[in-house]
Amino acid sequence: NAGVTQTPKFQVLKTGQSMTLQCAQDMNHNSMYWYRQDPGMGLRLIYYSASEGTTDKGEVPNGYNVSRLNKREFSLRLESAAPSQTSVYFCASSEWIVTGSTYEQYFGPGTRLTVT
């Protein structure tokens, strides 16, 4: 099993350009997440998707859009990239939560994005 995969691994964009970060998981997880990691800030949640067809904003959603294409895939789009979006982006997935159960998140390898 590949687990959680992300493409691309690295990307350089100019300010104003757009791009889509791809994420796929093969663990049949219902829930998927996008985080960004910045020095001194830790991991911050951008968007998440509890299940296919639903998405919700996290802590830092501005400047991003997401699409839960199917159960396996969850993409993150930057419509007009800004230097403040220079970061490392991690996708993660987990089982569906039901009352009384717990879960752990499985992370992809990350995408390092630089916006100049």
Added chain:
Amino acid sequence: ILNVEQSPQSLHVQEGDSTNFTCSFPSSNFYALHWYRWETAKSPEALFVMTLNGDEKKKGRISATLNTKEGYSYLYIKGSQPEDSATYLCAFLGNMYSGGGADGLTFGKGTHLIIQP
């Protein structure tokens, strides 16, 4: 925005010594507390998921305790080895609606642990 604090930010420990560090989180609306281990150039990997006050979990030389009433968790490493060098993240999950679903974790900034031979 939830406040999840980890201390210390970084820690240098001699090989063979034991160490511990702290995660503090909101004591209200608690659902779960996660610990992740994050090695340089890799992805975070789950160590423990803890839900009950008084929980203690153990994996090899690493263990964790949980106090939900006062809002803290400790991670302990016994007999540190060079391969324990990593950033250790804790993450808080608040109460959710009873119908099930998902929510993102609120992560602390991590404790960067360096084991010196």
